[in-house]
Amino acid sequence: MRYLFFIAAVLAAGFLISSPYKLQLLTFIGINTLLALGLNMLMGYAGQISLGHAAFYGLGAYTSGILTAHYHWSPWLGLAAAVVLAVAAAFFIALPLLQLSGFYLGMGTLGFGMIMFVVFRQMSLTGGDSGLVGIPGLSIGPLSLDSPRNYLFFVWAVAIISIFLCERLINSRIGRALRAIHDSERAASSMGIDTGKLKVHIFVLSAMLAAVAGFLYAHLVSFISPSSFDFLVSVRMVTMVVIGGMASVWGSLLGAAVLTILPESLTVFSEYEMIVYGLVLIVIMILLPQGLFRGVLDIYERAGSKPGNASSRCQG
Amino acid sequence: MNALEASQETPLPVVRVEGVCKSFGGIQALNDVTFDVPAGSIFSLIGPNGAGKTTLLNLVTGSFPADSGQVVFGETMLNGRKAHERVALGIARTFQNIELFGSMSVLENVLVGQHVKTRCGFLGAMARLPRTIGEEREARNRALELLDFVGLLDSASQRSTDLPFGWQRFLEIARALATGPRILLLDEPASGLNAVETASLAELLEKIRKSGVTLLLVEHDMNLVMKVSDRVLVLNHGMKLAEGSPCEVQANEAVIAAYLGRDKAGPGC
Secondary structure, three states: OHHHHHHHHHHHHHHHOOOHHHHHHHHHHHHHHHHHHHHHHHHHHOOOOOOOOHHHHHHHHHHHHHHHHOOOOOHHHHHHHHHHHHHHHHHHHHHHHOOOOHHHHHHHHHHHHHHHHHHHHHOOOOOHHHOEOOOOOOEEOOEEOOOHHHHHHHHHHHHHHHHHHHHHHHOOHHHHHHHHHHHOHHHHHOOOOOHHHHHHHHHHHHHHHHHHHHHHHHHHHOOEOHHHHOHHHHHHHHHHHHHHOOOOHHHHHHHHHHHHHHHHHHHHHHHHHHHHHHHHHHHHHHHOOOOHHHHHHHHHHHHHOOOOOOHHHHHO | OHHHHHHHHOOOEEEEEEEEEEEEOOEEEEEEEEEEEEOOOEEEEEOOOOOOHHHHHHHHHOOOOOOEEEEEEOOEEOOOOOHHHHHHHOEEEOOOOOOOOOOOEHHHHHHHHOHHHOOOOHHHHHHOOHHHHHHHHHHHHHHHHHHHHHOOHHHOOOEHHHOOHHHHHHHHHHHHHOOOOOEEEEEOOOOOOOHHHHHHHHHHHHHHHHOOOEEEEEOOOHHHHHHHOOEEEEEEOOEEEEEEOHHHHHHOHHHHHHHHOOOOOOOOO
């Protein structure tokens, strides 16, 4: 039901909006939703932070970009290669990194993100600082996705399917095990959960979603450069998850929307843009520490119940 | 006492600890400890603080390896097996400081307990095939049965950490039972419970034993220990001080001197 409504909203937006700029903005929200969703699976549910997720985003974008622009592969083969490479990289990185926890895991993933950023900048294949040009658009058989509207529908189809699958995963034995690791790793392993293995698996899934987002991004903008995958992008992904709401699939969507639209709509503040942006984030976190999704729901529920009945608030 | 009699006919221990030593940075926590936990019994570990009781329990569950010696479960050597693998073999535990999954409901906690009893993986969860749905339904029914068993059925949908303290202990026991153990290790289950709750804990322990699960208890509440235990092992400074029936242990001079004290006249002796 929720999905029907959601699909209807995307279709309506796609057909009613004609400005290419707005269509592209909505497309970016879809791509960012994939990023936030993947990171939320890792951070919100399994409780493992990653400050280097832009690396997988970049890996997806560059792999498919290089293979299609330099070697004239079909983009779909490029996508397959991007996913395989991101999965392999995530697997080998996760084995040592996920031995860490808390701040140390943050530092470790940060280091990985830095290394990949340097790789994107220094390799001749990636075009270095000047970027990679000539990445072709996508088409499904005879249907070209070149028009902003078609690309919007395609990106959102991928996003909706991903949300659907992630929601199923969360409401399963695996999802419960992930949340168990978040709550108490010791207790989780006393339930027979192979916490080490599960953390690696969810890290890989999360990297896979980021790589798919990277693929979608590269073939949308046709030109990519390292600055799209630097440390600040990793931080922005974390912010999307936190703002939208940790451990909330739909919160990822909301977080991605806010962090995509906010910088765009703040350009009216010209040079004060970043200050206002930072302030908005601070205010959201102070007023709605559980994230926008949960927070707005709480306000809605509180408004519906009698003033004296504030029990849901205390449990916060 | 049927179970104990049976175990005397066929002396098949569930857990056999042989010559186990463990030290933490120069402190000898356990020194050459050997004992058998007979199948179907309630076996208690007692001793002063720092005697090595919890360390011993952690060695059986696999939280860390022993320096030397071995732990055998049924006919399986446990050395080198990780904690989560031991759960699948049939070793479950609770914690001294209750460790529930706080973000989850009471029911979900027990569902997590059935992790090793269910199979569905990443793809299975996403595909949600009839098999997965059936498995989930069975897990749910079993969880509700277990909650009924410990008397928490009415709280199934509450958030686990919102339960009163004593009930949280019972939930932790239900969650451990959900793993389908042959032996359940309880680390100070009565600590923080009032007299009424301790009495219902004693009843629950008997009920669990009757259902065929062996119990290994670390406990300070001597009334509880002496009431429910078939066998008691006393540890002191990481060494075995005495072992026997509750009466034998209570009458043991070394135990009285080191731990129980003179005035501790236990029930039924």
